[in-house]
Amino acid sequence: MRLERMGSAFQTRISFMRSLVRRMHREAWTIEQTRFDLDDDGFGVAVYTVCGPERSYSLVAFANPLDDDQRTDRVIAEAWDASFVLYDGVPSDEDIARLALGTPRQEAGRFEGSELVLSRANRSMRLFDYVCTSLAAGVQPDIARLAEVGYLMRTTAVYGNGKFGVGDRIKIADRPELAGPFQAELLTVYLIRCFTLDQVEHVAKARSSGQFVPLERSRKRFLGIGNATGLGMAPFLVTHPDLIHRWAYARESALARVRQVEEATPEKIDRFWALLARARQHLDEWQVEDSRQHASILETRSGVARISEWVSVADSPLVEKQPWDRLYQMAEAHLSVESQEFLVSLLIELYPELVDELEATLSSLGRSSIDARQSMHELRSAIERDYGWALEIDFERPGSQQHFWYTSANKLEPRFGDRYSDVGADREMPLAIARDVQQLYRQLKVTGDAVSLAQYLLLHPEHRHVVRRIQANAINTYGEVQDNLIDEVCLPLHLLRYKLAFFGASKFDPKSSLWTRITLFQGAPLVDELHGEDADDWCFPIAPAAH
């Protein structure tokens, strides 16, 4: 698990959004708009209730006017265009009245166990009004304009697992429909997408003097939900090594299963070509301003073009034994890391029958305790075996500890500081795992083997968290980000992208090394398409053909 590769990840079939939509399709979930009290400007309350085989959940949406000078994607925002909760069941009028007080205040409100997720979103000023105006005038919005943004609203936080009083993860962990990672959060986002599509049509209709047309279906499907993601996601990856191990292990297992396929059937080859064509268009439509990501996209376009060439010739790897393994090896030898990862996503897509079951292995309770029976010698050996990468880092080198991670007193916004010029390094978050492991290792060598681990930790409790981690990661082989996360060259963006790829995000659009925008559920089936045959076929979303 190196940062560069993590920062090149793409969604796959076992990404969490894909699992959710597959379940909705498989279990014939229904989604109904049960309340839609919006004024002509789209402000008011709406409720969407989703019914699965055993339970119902409701998105309660509050849309409010927002001054332009208050519209920010950052955690430090205090007002939003819309705010949401996912309610466990069907809320009563009293519940909605209570939620109307707290939800628009977000972190400043208090919530109850009956709420499972808290979220908010801002309109895309580039697109929302444009789509409204177009529909009100009776014309469909230009597809190129839709492709430029990809969403009508952008969520700026999606909180679950007990935050601000909402229900705990353990409340829903044994419900099959929400047992997978972030399923409640992503269900919320899917429902927010429904709301934004209904809201834009509602406002357009109200503005129209009779020419209104609804948004054409393929354009609608092409609109997802944006998300602005900052540093909050990065510490999660470091503090949940068991979970990250499971995600990475599942993905590696999926790839390994595909690489072991002995022969590519004509059907699989046809499917590969179809996906490749779609993927190429997707890459062509993926436009960003960030120069680093732009260069990477160019490389990936060229990489995918080379893959096309390799499989077009008579002695294509696809006619060999273990064709996908051969193709992967060629990519590994000749293409950029991001091109390789793109191919991984394509290959995994080809074999639902081999990989989809892995989605059941992605959750973890995430607790571990120290095995005090381990000897000091064994602990040192474990460090040498599993943390050689950390021991090799020269922390005396200027720049090796340039940064520190911290939480700001301003609404607890996670930030990344410069140790030598910014205030706050004494309140650093414990994310410098490599440095901590190195310090422990040095001390262990001095301490020797005469004391027990229990005695050592009694005297040195400052190493307890690292010892616990080292022991746990002897099993969690993919649990560690094997890079120095405080180095001057560290790009936190890589961590964000890795997690977002597991969510199923596409169109990564970095705004800095600490911040990215993405699109969620772009191309995903609309509510009335959830039961269609193509409900699971929406990877690498592409713009629809103009009608």
Add this chain to the structure above:
Amino acid sequence: MHASNAELETLACKAAVGVGLPVGLAEDAGVAAAWLSMAGFDGADITCRAIENISKSKARPVIVSSQPTSFCPDTKGKLASVIYAAPSVFDFLQTTSRVTVSHLDEPLLLFAHLVCSSALREMEFSLRSVGSTGTVLQGVIQRGHGRLDGLPISNQEEKDGSEVTVTMVGLSEDRSFKLTKKEMELHRVAIQRGVVVSEAIWTKLQSLAANTLVPESATSKQRGAGAGMIDND
């Protein structure tokens, strides 16, 4: 007020870090606080008191006393901090059958820690604590479950702490722990609605946790998150 279990666990952990405790100990204290509350005790209050015992220098880290499996505070006349002691008690019990702690400040938090840790290591213990005023706390801990004998334990501070003995009991298949109806109901309510916490204690924990936060500055606000201030696009 109601708080979620995760919220209490996280806040207790941050409050402990806020008074300078090592992260590993703080994490354990947070987990124990949440278990206590789910089991019907005032986990927030007990944990807050244990954290404040350290910040106010009433309690100190523990050291091994004259006996190799007995802990005492590292400073005479002080209490033994349960936040320091509890993880080590569990560590020692993995290689020895009995551990004692003298002048322990909050034995209930030790009990909770052992319950949580026993689930992960499939262990079984008995715990007996005698407070300086004679209050006896006695209970069993078995693979993630714990039950105290007799009436609910007083949540009162013992001025000179408690003398605690924890003894490992061999795992027995035939003594499987069955939750009582009351315990099950407490657990169910805690999962459904979260736990009840006094607002005053919550505020106190928040104030201790605030010591982990970096005060806002113009530079931090502009540069620290890598994002602009306005997003009208």
